[in-house]
Amino acid sequence: MMKTFQADPFALDFDPRTTALVVIDMQRDFVEPGGFGEALGNDVSLVRGAIEPCGRVLQAARDAGLMVIHTREGHRPDLTDCPPAKLTRGGKTFIGEQGPKGRILVRGENGHDIIPELYPVAGEPIIDKPGKGAFYQTDLHLILQSRGIKTLIVCGVTTEVCVNTTVREANDRGYECIIPEDCTGSYFPEFHKYALEMIKAQGAICGWVTNADNIIAGLK
């Protein structure tokens, strides 16, 4: 049965059977002190506001029987899947270095894992991605296609980097994407604002923007 999310720039109809929640990179490395985000000079308290609304949307999606997918940005321990250009960006290397939560942005390390508040449950695929976009060099598209998914609710961090890149990749692949703005966060409040405006401008050129309450109401 078709349902509707209230959203900008206009309401979005969706079928819960073909809708998935994608939670992007809610890893310690991005939202807790001592990880990659902080190593880059950012104040992680700015993105922590997304955790609580994200948790409510995650619970509502589970209750409604939606497919739920989590992503993690990170690399193999030998860093062979990390392009030199990413490793040395800004002239300084952080990826792979030892930090308080283990080696930064390396798979299997404590900092790379998803925060306990939003931890996946059995049956929820985790996509390990080497890039910013969740489709690049992953099997996300195959997994979504195999389940006939058409609509994506996209939460996570950061708004203008991995959320934005993933939504653009998804939009080009034919998915309708909706972002609950309070379930995303950025170290730069102005980037958060304009990243969302860029998505919904020109008649939802890349997707829709809403909030956690509208997602929860739409799923009921």
Ligand code: C5J
């Ligand atoms: C960044 C991300 N910001 N998950 N990654 O490097 O947005």
